[in-house]
Amino acid sequence: MRSWTLRRRLVALVVGLVVVVAGAMGAVSTLALRGSMVGRLDDDLRASSGRAVGAEDLGGPDALPGGADGGRFPVGPPPGLDVRGQRAGTVSLTVRDGAVSSGRIDDAGGVARLDDEQVDVLAAVEPGAAPVTRALPGLGRYRVLAATTAAGDLVVTGIATTEVDRTVRDYLVVETLVALVGVLVAGVAGRAVVRRELRPLERVATTATRVSKVPLATGEVRPVERVPAADTDPRTEVGQVGAALNRLLDHVETSLAARHASETQVRQFVADASHELRTPLASIRGYAELVRRLRAEVPDDVVRAMGRVEAESRRMTRLVEDMLLLARLDAGRELERTDVDLGMLAADAVPDARAAGPDHRWRLDLPPLADDGEDGAPAAVVTGDAPRLHQVLVNLLANARVHTPPGTTVVTSVRRDGDVVVLAVTDDGPGVAPALVPHLFQRFSRGDAARSPGSGSTGLGLAIADAVVRAHDGTIEVVSRPGATRFVVRLPAAAG
Ligand SMILES: Nc1ncnc2c1ncn2[C@@H]1O[C@H](COP(=O)(O)OP(=O)(O)OP(=O)(O)O)[C@@H](O)[C@H]1O
Ligand SMILES: [Mg+2]
Structure with a gap:
């Protein structure tokens, strides 16, 4: 979550809040609805129970027909059901002197007996002032109120909560749908709004990125x-x-x-x-x-x-x-910009180096010249300042002469490699001290031997070569180990 974008986090926050608020509102309103409906049901139940108790006081099961089948139902249906005003689905149970009479008003208006399990549940309800909820096996949930008549009989009355349950369930379904739509809308709208609000920030970031380049x-x-x-x-x-x-x-x-x-x-x-x-x-x-x-x-x-x-x-x-x-x-x-053939430059500079250092072996490695009309190697021509490029080569050759013992072989090669002309000066001398290599192209950096008085070294030769090559959009690098020191200059080849 920490690596989430701000946009994602804000949208998640909005959606989360909507979910929480919708959930809380749904829960509270459902509970309120249910509470008020159950309250009304309880009022009905109390009235119903009152009527049943009244009927019991008046006559009692003895006064009613039936009572012929013995067993647990020695008497007819409870009088509480036979009173005006009792609605369909109402159950009633009467216990007088241990004799239990029970029944339920079915949808057709007749009275059906309750079975043993249902009777057990109803008979277990304690007489009290407040209705309780009981599940009657096979009939569903009921609000049940037990009362005692003046004669000491127990009268238990129940009204099905089916209606309340169905209403609450329907309400819950509608509310969930509304909440889902709300969350969806919050997600989509939140995304759009957050995106729009954050766009300026993106622009600022883009500017910063461009400046950084x-x-x-x-x-x-x-x-x-x-x-x-x-x-x-x-x-x-x-x-x-x-x-x-x-x-x-x-x-x-x-x-x-x-x-x-x-x-x-x-x-x-x-x-x-x-x-x-x-x-x-x-x-x-x-x-x-x-x-x-x-x-x-x-x-x-x-x-x-x-x-x-x-x-x-x-x-x-x-x-x-x-x-x-x-x-x-x-x-x-500004440097001069003319076509300079590095091959020719090398062909000039190497003999001069040979003259200056006759104790070294100087070799020149050039690609074969292109004959007229035949495809030879492409010319090693660059666009640049001829005297400066000449100086680069002279500095490299001077180093190969001055910083190596007599007898060292120095190979100067020039070749074209695609769009690049590669000039390399390689010697098999003792090499550059490894500690010096990282600073080799810095000004006044030179090896210990070159520092000795009278060596004539200043430590500017490679710094100049580097500056000239870079002014020509090229690169210079060195690879050195004892027996093989190679300076490579790469310059963009002249167009055409
Ligand atoms: N071919 C080489 N073999 C061994 N060491 C080298 C070679 N080329 C350069 N070096 C080392 O790199 C150091 C820096 O070279 P650079 O050309 O910059 O300065 P320099 O030759 O000492 O002085 P300058 O060229 O200014 O007279 C040299 O002092 C030497 O120690
Ligand atoms: Mg030098």
Whole structure:
């Protein structure tokens, strides 16, 4: 029941209430009806009993004919039945000096004797002021009153309750039918009303659901949907929910906008700072180079020191370039959109890697080229920014060179898989430390070896690859274990 919908619960409640009320009303009115009818019957019974007692006083069974058959019925029918006014179905029993006389007025107006069992039931009734109900075998239920005459005879009179019982039963049937119809109507109408009343709540929930599907995690906050004004009337409960939801959305929207603004500021600051650093770095590099060229005129240790300055400034330049690039990608700066053949890109980048790392084995695995007029493999062409995609590949190849020992084999493969172009760089080096894998694509995350001074590692290479690939609506992932490290880039293939 706890998991029932509110609508179901309300309808069940309405129906339940109607059942309870109809039941209570039916029970009370039936009891009242029955009470009043029995009351009237008892009045009749008292009158009837009075007449019977009067007749007994006047004459008694001796005065009547009959009495010839002996046994339990030595006398004629009780005089109480032979009085004017006794209705059909009335039973009477008289006991005088141990002699029992009994009878019942049948429907034709004659008097029929009662059998032994019936007599036993009637004879057992105690004389008293209040009528009691007794079931007479074969005759049904009777209201019975016993009285004693002045002469000490017992006179028991009974009137059938058949009429009352039938009326009450009919009334009960009608009432049950009416109650059933009432419950049915309450169910159907309740359902319709509850459904109509809850519809605004459903609309509010639908709005909330739709808002929950709006991507809010990144990017500029666009205005999200609101609950329509009709469902925000604070005088109704549903309106209060709708209004509260709208206030919540206002709050979320302004907070996100503020957050986005401050993020943008930080990003802009990083971009500006990186940009500003390029010029002084270029001069430092230039002066260091100058010293290198004037080697003959400067003491050796100064040349060595300036060599370090040059190397470090080169490294810093790369870092600054990387940071600038990331800041621009973060800012959602538009990428160039041209057709880029990843196969060609790989064919360019792998020889460069081979030149940089001659101690590694570099392999390129490309699908066979399509001859003119023949069906070859579909071209591995994507739409995107060629220099950026080139950088992704360069970063992956640099990692396979820098973070693996000499002799490692590095396989670069490009293939088209349906609507996706898959670029993979696989090496059989020692692999990425498992603890590093979950953070591999985060900024400045690098392995312990890469942290050692002079390694030239910054930990931005994969972060850049990730940002570039995502800007192209692609994915990059890694599977690594010792002996098999595989970086896979998936990009949507260019249309057509
Ligand atoms: N092919 C690989 N084999 C083993 N470890 C790798 C491999 N590629 C990356 N890693 C690990 O992942 C870390 C992060 O790589 P990432 O390219 O982001 O940074 P980096 O290479 O350390 O520095 P940067 O590329 O900015 O010069 C590396 O420091 C290295 O520990
Ligand atoms: Mg790297």
